[in-house]
Amino acid sequence: MKTMVAKKVSLYGFLTAAALLFGYVEYLVPLNFIAPGIKLGISNGIVLFLIIKSKYKAAIIINIARILLSGFLFATPFSLIFSLTAGVISTVAMILLNQFKGFGVVGISVLGGTVHNIVQICVAYFTVGGGVVFYLPFLLFAGILAGMAVGFLVWIMLNKTNKIFDEI
Amino acid sequence: MNRKLVTWLDILLIVLFVILSITIILVFSSSGEGNKAVISVDEKIIGEYSLNTDLTREIKTDYGFNTVVILNGECFVLDADCRDGICISRGKISKVGESIVCLPHKLIVEIK
Numbered sequence: 459m460k461t462m463v464a465k466k467v468s469l470y471g472f473l474t475a476a477a478l479l480f481g482y483v484e485y486l487v488p489l490n491f492i493a494p495g496i497k498l499g500i501s502n503g504i505v506l507f508l509i510i511k512s513k514y515k516a517a518i519i520i521n522i523a524r525i526l527l528s529g530f531l532f533a534t535p536f537s538l539i540f541s542l543t544a545g546v547i548s549t550v551a552m553i554l555l556n557q558f559k560g561f562g563v564v565g566i567s568v569l570g571g572t573v574h575n576i577v578q579i580c581v582a583y584f585t586v587g588g589g590v591v592f593y594l595p596f597l598l599f600a601g602i603l604a605g606m607a608v609g610f611l612v613w614i615m616l617n618k619t620n621k622i623f624d625e626i
Numbered sequence: 627m628n629r630k631l632v633t634w635l636d637i638l639l640i641v642l643f644v645i646l647s648i649t650i651i652l653v654f655s656s657s658g659e660g661n662k663a664v665i666s667v668d669e670k671i672i673g674e675y676s677l678n679t680d681l682t683r684e685i686k687t688d689y690g691f692n693t694v695v696i697l698n699g700e701c702f703v704l705d706a707d708c709r710d711g712i713c714i715s716r717g718k719i720s721k722v723g724e725s726i727v728c729l730p731h732k733l734i735v736e737i738k
């Protein structure tokens with residue numbers, strides 16, 4: 459029993475650290491030359507990985523932990539609100555889509571990416587103003603492309619990793 | 627793990643999002659190509675011209691002259707003797723609500 463708990467805690471810690479690391483790599487190598495604020499969201503891949511394995515509690519906890527920690531490490535309180543809102547809502551959206559058998563990893567990932575960006579635009583709309591709506595189509599496209607890339611990466615992850623993560 | 631990489635439903639979802647983006651672009655970017663250029667001086671309309679017919683008109687007033695050109699559905703000021711030349715550098719307009727203003731000559735060209 460004790461070893462089970464220890465195993466769980468270490469898995470949570472490992473995945474949170476991995477998500478943080480991916481996020482940090484993206485912070486260091488920004489894709490801003492495509493459009494401001496564009497991110498691939500590899501760290502969201504960890505969350506997607508857990509969702510497809512139906513580990514919803516772990517997905518939500520690790521995502522919130524990742525966003526809070528990276529917020530304290532390299533973000534402003536303002537951008538923390540942005541990423542926390544978008545992160546939680548897109549996670550819930552992916553969990554909902556995972557209830558349907560007909561969707562593949564890419565579909566769930568694309569929904570996560572687009573919902574994430576739509577929520578960010580909505581938050582921006584209420585804080586900055588209406589002008590940001592023009593930006594929505596580009597962020598939608600970005601969400602689709604990033605979602606496809608992350609979905610593909612997660613699909614590889616799902617097929618390469620062994621059963622160790624099933625115990626989370 | 628039996629979830630597939632991509633399914634037809636995924637593709638449908640992606641297509642829906644692409645359509646949504648294109649719709650937003652269409653709704654916001656072109657609130658409709660205009661069909662006429664309305665030229666006014668001192669807030670009095672001195673002429674309305676269809677954007678479908680190419681034409682060049684020199685508008686001479688006490689303030690000076692502006693050469694307004696309509697070409698291929700777009701309207702622009704080709705030449706003017708105003709001091710700032712802002713009306714010339716404004717470039718081409720064609721969408722509803724767009725306008726060229728020449729403040730020194732009190733001239734406004736608006737697309738309607």
Ligand SMILES: [Zn+2]
Binds near residue numbers: 706708709713728731
């Ligand atoms: Zn002028």
